[in-house]
Amino acid sequence: KNCFSEKQTLFNRLVQLINFFYDEEDGGEVSIESLKSMLVFFSSIKSNYNIPSMTLNEDGTFQVNWRKDNLNLITLRFRNENFVDYLIFESSRYTEKPIVSNGNMNLFDFIDRIKNLNLAYLIENKLND
Secondary structure (H helix, E strand, O other), X not given: OOOOXXXXXXXXXXXXXXXXXXXXXXOOOOOHHHHHHHHHHHHHOOOOEOOOEEEEOOOOOEEEEEEEEOOEEEEXXXXXXXXXXXXXXXXXXXXXXXEEEEEEEEHHHHXXXXXXXXXXXXXXXXXXX
């Protein structure tokens, strides 16, 4: 709750997803490691990020998505052992087609990558201004 103190909507969605998961899944468990990784990611980015869409997959892992438009989006799935799967669409300066990046890596390397490649614009509030 402290991580989402300014994002009550996000906290409420998280609680809703967890409650729904336990109501619907037979014996499945929410991945605590996935939850921790997601919280580490949120705490590492600026507080002025847009609220992403958030899902809880059938395997108990969390996924978030920020979408500005068809050419600018980022989807992250937080896995165990501090790994994240990512899909990034970003605008190209040279063509109308987006630059597409995907893969998986350690969460902390991914956080550095977003900062080093200046991809934070994909999740910041100013996207929708």
